Amino acid sequence: MYTEEEINLIMLSLSGGSGRGVSVPDLQKASDNLIKTHRHGVYNKVKRADALKMLEEKGIECVTRLSPAYPEALANIDSPPAVLYCKGDTGLLKSDCFSVVGSRRTLPKALAACAKIAGELSKVFTVVSGLADGADTSALEGALGAGGKVISVLASGFDYIYPQCNRQLFESVATHGLAVSEYPPDTPPRPYYFPVRNRIIAGLSKGVLVVSAGEKSGALITADYSAEYGRDVYAFPYSAGIASGKGCNALIKKGAYLTENILDIFEGLGLDFNTPAEKTLNLNENESAVLEIIRSEGEAFLPAVAQKLGKPHYEIIPAVTALQIKKLIINLGGNRYSAV
Amino acid sequence: MFSRITSFALNGLEGVPVEVETDINKGMVSYDLVGLPDAAVKESKERVRSAIKNSALDFPINKVTINLAPADLKKEGSHFDLPLAISILKASGQILADTDGIVILGELALDGSLRPVSGILPILISARDKGFKKFIVPAGNANEAGYIEGITVYAPSDLKQAVAVIAGESSSPVVPKTFASARGRQSYGYDMSLVKGQKVAKRAVEIAVAGGHNILLAGPPGTGKTLLARCIPTIMPDLTFDEALEVTKIHSVAGELSEDGIVSLRPFRTPHHTATTVSLCGGGSVKIRPGEISKAHKGVLFMDELPEYSRSALESLRQPLEDKVITVTRAGGAITFPADFILCASMNPCPCGNYGSAYLQCTCTPAQIHRYRNRVSGPLLDRIDLQVEVDGVMYDDLVSEDAEEPSATVKERIEKAREIQRERFKEDGISVNAEMGEKHIKKYCRLTRESEDVLKSAFESLRLSARARSRIIKVARTIADLDYSAEISPAHILEAVSYRGGAV
Numbered sequence: 001m002y003t004e005e006e007i008n009l010i011m012l013s014l015s016g017g018s019g020r021g022v023s024v025p026d027l028q029k030a031s032d033n034l035i036k037t038h039r040h041g042v043y044n045k046v047k048r049a050d051a052l053k054m055l056e057e058k059g060i061e062c063v064t065r066l067s068p069a070y071p072e073a074l075a076n077i078d079s080p081p082a083v084l085y086c087k088g089d090t091g092l093l094k095s096d097c098f099s100v101v102g103s104r105r106t107l108p109k110a111l112a113a114c115a116k117i118a119g120e121l122s123k124v125f126t127v128v129s130g131l132a133d134g135a136d137t138s139a140l141e142g143a144l145g146a147g148g149k150v151i152s153v154l155a156s157g158f159d160y161i162y163p164q165c166n167r168q169l170f171e172s173v174a175t176h177g178l179a180v181s182e183y184p185p186d187t188p189p190r191p192y193y194f195p196v197r198n199r200i201i202a203g204l205s206k207g208v209l210v211v212s213a214g215e216k217s218g219a220l221i222t223a224d225y226s227a228e229y230g231r232d233v234y235a236f237p238y239s240a241g242i243a244s245g246k247g248c249n250a251l252i253k254k255g256a257y258l259t260e261n262i263l264d265i266f267e268g269l270g271l272d273f274n275t276p277a278e279k280t281l282n283l284n285e286n287e288s289a290v291l292e293i294i295r296s297e298g299e300a301f302l303p304a305v306a307q308k309l310g311k312p313h314y315e316i317i318p319a320v321t322a323l324q325i326k327k328l329i330i331n332l333g334g335n336r337y338s339a340v
Numbered sequence: 341m342f343s344r345i346t347s348f349a350l351n352g353l354e355g356v357p358v359e360v361e362t363d364i365n366k367g368m369v370s371y372d373l374v375g376l377p378d379a380a381v382k383e384s385k386e387r388v389r390s391a392i393k394n395s396a397l398d399f400p401i402n403k404v405t406i407n408l409a410p411a412d413l414k415k416e417g418s419h420f421d422l423p424l425a426i427s428i429l430k431a432s433g434q435i436l437a438d439t440d441g442i443v444i445l446g447e448l449a450l451d452g453s454l455r456p457v458s459g460i461l462p463i464l465i466s467a468r469d470k471g472f473k474k475f476i477v478p479a480g481n482a483n484e485a486g487y488i489e490g491i492t493v494y495a496p497s498d499l500k501q502a503v504a505v506i507a508g509e510s511s512s513p514v515v516p517k518t519f520a521s522a523r524g525r526q527s528y529g530y531d532m533s534l535v536k537g538q539k540v541a542k543r544a545v546e547i548a549v550a551g552g553h554n555i556l557l558a559g560p561p562g563t564g565k566t567l568l569a570r571c572i573p574t575i576m577p578d579l580t581f582d583e584a585l586e587v588t589k590i591h592s593v594a595g596e597l598s599e600d601g602i603v604s605l606r607p608f609r610t611p612h613h614t615a616t617t618v619s620l621c622g623g624g625s626v627k628i629r630p631g632e633i634s635k636a637h638k639g640v641l642f643m644d645e646l647p648e649y650s651r652s653a654l655e656s657l658r659q660p661l662e663d664k665v666i667t668v669t670r671a672g673g674a675i676t677f678p679a680d681f682i683l684c685a686s687m688n689p690c691p692c693g694n695y696g697s698a699y700l701q702c703t704c705t706p707a708q709i710h711r712y713r714n715r716v717s718g719p720l721l722d723r724i725d726l727q728v729e730v731d732g733v734m735y736d737d738l739v740s741e742d743a744e745e746p747s748a749t750v751k752e753r754i755e756k757a758r759e760i761q762r763e764r765f766k767e768d769g770i771s772v773n774a775e776m777g778e779k780h781i782k783k784y785c786r787l788t789r790e791s792e793d794v795l796k797s798a799f800e801s802l803r804l805s806a807r808a809r810s811r812i813i814k815v816a817r818t819i820a821d822l823d824y825s826a827e828i829s830p831a832h833i834l835e836a837v838s839y840r841g842g843a844v
Contacts, residue, residue, distance in 0.1 A: 303731070327801060
């Protein structure tokens with residue numbers, strides 16, 4: 001199923017050569033040459049067969065730059081990966097992609113907004129992200145929860161899922177979407193792989209939404225690559241003084257699209273978004289009163305809401321829980337709530 | 341000459357009769373003590389000798405043999421000094437009066453005065469139940485002994501007086517005490533009205549006490565979790581006399597009784613997080629002593645910074661939380677101590693403590709938070725019905741002049757809710773909602789279709805674990821009881837869901 005040249009490339013990648021940034025004609029012509037420079041083991045026919053068998057057993061499909069399945073958008077960046085190790089539906093590589101990234105330390109409110117917007121994006125796009133805690137997790141879960149397609153780009157081989165606590169998420173990405181890595185399966189994660197990985201996220205996508213970023217967040221690297229590759233950059237706005245929003249605000253100052261909701265992104269891309277008809281929410285009197293106060297304040301403290309309504313606080317607890325169940329508000333911790 | 345005196349040994353919370361037999365014979369001067377005495381009893385020889393001499397009495401210069409019967413039971417503690425001394429005096433003819441049926445207990449000082457000893461109350465109660473009526477205990481234990489009805493207790497302050505009591509020369513027994521007077525003297529020193537703000541947590545504490553549920557308070561440091569916990573005993577129903585005796589027994593064995601001689605307030609125990617499993621559950625190499633969970637019997641066990649306790653200490657709580665007793669098994673035998681307490685635990689929401697704070701930035705990674713919370717195992721959390729978040733206190737609340745509700749008002753509501761539960765569980769052998777098992781839940785917590793729907797949607801939407809279900813229903817039952825409602829309404833279910841924990 002792989003051509004001879006492709007196998008050469010895979011062997012090259014498996015033996016530690018990256019083949020990054022080499023042009024396709026060169027790759028084809030010089031595949032033999034390349035192997036000669038990395039001679040240990042890759043010549044051996046038996047070893048080649050073993051290596052391919054190993055990949056197959058692990059359920060890994062390789063998409064090389066010589067393959068027709070290789071996405072054009074990614075091929076056009078400065079140093080496209082020579083081989084993409086894939087688990088899942090490789091057809092998604094050629095779909096319209098949009099990346100949603102952010103830092104691991106993201107405010108609960110931003111996480112909720114991230115999950116929501118990722119779900120909406122996934123109606124049109126394949127949502128691309130990493131696999132980190134925080135924003136990445138929210139984006140993937142939001143899109144998967146809405147029944148959309150996702151691509152998760154890892155900074156390690158598939159033998160090392162990082163962070164470990166997201167193994168389950170990785171499995172569902174591989175089942176319902178696609179997990180991608182440019183590293184051979186036995187590569188453990190290294191801190192310097194993450195920024196390099198970000199170019200793939202940027203390269204695959206039509207645009208990137210940065211949901212949160214501190215001053216030195218990796219999400220900013222993704223945004224920089226996107227700008228470099230001529231893709232649109234969108235960012236959530238933050239009020240001054242929030243550490244996890246400084247990077248986002250800096251991006252907006254530099255010209256990123258200020259993004260409050262899905263409409264801002266679709267407008268930027270020149271697309272129409274059919275706002276789904278607001279579902280009838282079926283709220284009782286208490287619930288609507290509480291929701292109104294929380295919406296108007298943005299962020300509300302439970303006893304303060306009760307005071308406004310002139311009721312003992314425990315009488316509004318049922319309403320607050322009901323609103324959480326209906327996914328209209330989220331718990332920020334410390335008995336504070338915010339509308340989604 | 342030969343004499344026999346009755347004393348008691350302590351086995352857990354039970355008294356066991358011990359006969360002190362002394363035989364004085366002609367022969368080489370010696371002093372032999374047999375019958376499995378422990379170190380403290382063996383050492384009594386020197387105390388007894390000096391005390392007798394310093395009380396202007398004679399220590400026999402003969403061959404003295406003392407036996408503690410039954411010979412196969414280990415005798416521990418210093419309270420055998422006085423019976424040994426009396427027995428020697430009787431055998432040497434210095435006491436002529438009859439000593440049958442008198443139980444003698446007490447530790448001697450070298451000058452002959454009597455020191456108070458631990459475990460008097462459980463021994464006296466056991467002895468009374470075995471038919472003994474007359475007792476001699478140290479003056480320092482008079483208060484403790486005064487609460488037991490149907491016995492005559494003499495409390496001499498030294499050996500000479502003890503001899504006089506036996507001779508019938510001085511005979512004014514201890515005046516019986518009433519429980520009400522002790523209760524009037526003791527107070528908690530805390531009150532709910534001291535806790536400013538924290539409305540959500542206060543309500544949760546009220547529900548916890550009303551239904552006997554365990555509770556976990558999660559919140560940033562310095563927000564009043566400890567103060568709130570200290571107020572829990574103040575809203576619990578008063579101890580009845582029988583309960584108080586039960587608690588006093590345990591504290592007496594542990595040697596922690598106050599001057600008053602009885603525990604009339606609900607205990608509040610705060611073992612430090614370095615506490616070992618043995619100190620929590622009870623144990624000891626020779627004498628098995630009650631641990632913190634037994635000392636918290638009928639009261640509150642407060643575990644501050646729950647994740648900091650060692651894993652084995654936390655896991656050891658699981659069985660007593662379920663059974664309300666702890667059985668400590670050692671090579672020397674097994675002893676069961678009661679351990680019926682409300683567990684109140686507190687923890688920070690994350691290692692740095694600022695997660696969820698409105699003012700401070702949390703600096704923990706999600707993985708760190710995950711690891712911190714995982715230190716408390718699922719099975720233990722399953723036994724904690726209410727898990728609530730404490731507010732980061734607002735300045736406005738701290739300075740506000742609004743009168744906070746005093747403990748007495750809250751207690752009234754709780755007593756009513758407990759009354760409803762007592763009535764409900766009359767035939768089930770339990771007394772509060774928290775003790776309900778699956779069969780009780782089926783019997784008493786039928787949900788209306790509406791409530792069932794609400795619970796179902798909560799499970800789907802909030803991804804609750806199946807284990808949370810019975811916890812939520814039990815708490816909802818208590819909330820309904822506080823509301824004097826026979827039926828569990830959707831609002832009760834929703835409020836109970838809000839205390840499910842894991843919200844952050």
